[in-house]
Amino acid sequence: MITEENVLNALRQVEDPDLKKDLVTLGMIKNLVIDGKKVSFAVELTTPACPMKDMIHNACVNAVKYIVDKEAEVEVTMTSNVTSSRQQMNFLPGVKNIIAVGSGKGGVGKSTVASNLALSLAGQGASVGLLDADIYGPSIPTMFGLHGQAPEMFEQDGKNIMVPLQKHGIKTMSIGFMLQPGQAVVWRGPMISSALRQLINDVDWGELDYLVIDLPPGTGDVQLTLCQNFPLTAAVLVTTPQKVALDDATKAAAMFRLPMLNIPLLGVVENMAWFEPEEHPGSRYNIFGTGGGQKLAEQFEIPLLASIPISICISEGGDAGVPAVLGSNEILKTAFKQLGKAVAQQLAILNSKKQM
Ligand SMILES: Nc1ncnc2c1ncn2[C@@H]1O[C@H](COP(=O)(O)OP(=O)(O)OP(=O)(O)O)[C@@H](O)[C@H]1O
Ligand SMILES: [Mg+2]
Incomplete structure (x- = not known):
């Protein structure tokens, strides 16, 4: 019956x-x-x-x-219906999950991973925002082809609120939108803090399932301020398999786990994991070594979320304002789609544990 x-x-x-x-x-x-x-x-x-x-x-x-x-x-x-375990809802109340993408070392691919992760989640139907919190070296304006564009502002309770720029189906915000092209940031501590506060408090993100934050490299003052002031749900670590990158990523992992921050680590993304020349399919060159991402994941007892190969499509796409997950290289598209799935999966598990 x-x-x-x-x-x-x-x-x-x-x-x-x-x-x-x-x-x-x-x-x-x-x-x-x-x-x-x-x-x-x-x-x-x-x-x-x-x-x-x-x-x-x-x-x-x-x-x-x-x-x-x-x-x-x-x-x-x-x-x-994307779950959330956020408790501090005094700011960004419409944002369900805030994910920081960090590493210790510069140039390992944080911005690449953050952008493609955000687009991957959006491509699968989530509402997504991407915040470029790299005060000194903002990359999102270039990676999204938004150079020279400034966010609209409106006034609310005597404060100027910025409206994120929309591109490729997501909302983006960057300190780069507040600078003239070519202008370098030569601010000292207090100005940086006030710029960060503006990025955190005075942006109208609206309703989002996921807000991805591209952190600046390192484990210094700026990173600490960001992690302390943003109610982060979790962090993703990016590294290359190279020892120097792994050492720095270990420091970043330790920073997230500091008792004063206590930010759960979702997992590791190993970038520039291998190179496979187009004219020699099947032959992989491990330019920066092998197994580094896995080792870092094991050390912190977190999953290896994805391994991304070295590809000219990533650098070209990044420069052209079309991140790889939207490009034509199927290996990269698949890798970044899987990264989106793995991050969403780990967040769902984390949220369900916190709710229990
Ligand atoms: N897998 C890859 N294959 C080829 N090029 C890559 C790859 N990942 C990143 N790149 C390139 O390497 C450079 C650095 O990447 P990206 O800006 O994402 O690193 P980052 O960690 O954000 O750097 P920073 O520390 O300066 O913020 C960029 O030019 C990017 O296009
Ligand atoms: Mg960057």
């Missing part, structure tokens, strides 16, 4: 592999409608970038068919 009770009982056999509970207990089954042999319902996932989407879809169909009625016509719609 196809009844609501029987269908729900069958769906109790389907577990979310990450959250380790069944879909009914997790409250993920919505809008169940039964009409004769027709059974339709929605599964509300914790992120549109869920890597298990197809598997959960098939498991639901099979559970109803095999446990309730083989002839049932099952229609499952996969939806999502």
